[in-house]
Amino acid sequence: MNKKELTAPCGLDCFNCIVYEKNITDTIRTKVAQSLKIPEAKVDCRGCREQKGCLLHLTSCPTLDCVNAHGVEFCFECGEFPCAKLQPASEGADKYPHNLKVYNLCRMKAIGVEKWAEEEAVDIRRRYFKGKFIPGTGPVIL
Template structure:
């Protein structure tokens, strides 16, 4: 697996994505089909954000972040002198479905520890995003609610 090739310009790990061609399950294809309003048999697994087709979620429009990174001759946004920019700004819209709010965290971890070290933790980061609980000031955690009154 080529970690560099399977890390999107915006800091998502294609290798840890449930719709990436090597990871997609029948259950994920069914879920994706329901979201897209198509038959599961018509779901085309993603080849990764850096592939010719790019992310399956962008359709034919292409990715402005990918275009920006490529035009600057960079691998990802963490290498940019303007990082972070508005392209990485978290937003609540569809945050329960897509891990887009992890981009800024992922890019910061890449910048801090390097691509390989981040790749080793990318699956855990995505798991915590979707399965973890949130406590103000604590970040994601696993298990029961640990908010204590003082």
């Protein structure tokens, strides 16, 4: 698995996503198909780079289009980083990892995409969804 190719330009770790083809369960596939009103056979995510956008949006991705227009692989490589496309939102924050984008991108810039993917991505996502928020320390697994 090429984790760099399976990392979205915006900083999301497609390889850890529950709808990525290697991770999806039948239960999740059914829920996603019902939610998007598409056949279960179409719930087959290979990562946003390969399929030119996110399966969950059923459209092209403005952020992917933007990095391509700027000639970079990741948002952190752009002179306009961070931009409004990466602004966090509270809606869906309990279900979706979208608020991790800027943090992930900053870590990638600091230590490199490959090292972030191998050493930090899984733990960052786990702490985001399972950790307890403690001001000044970030999410902590108790």
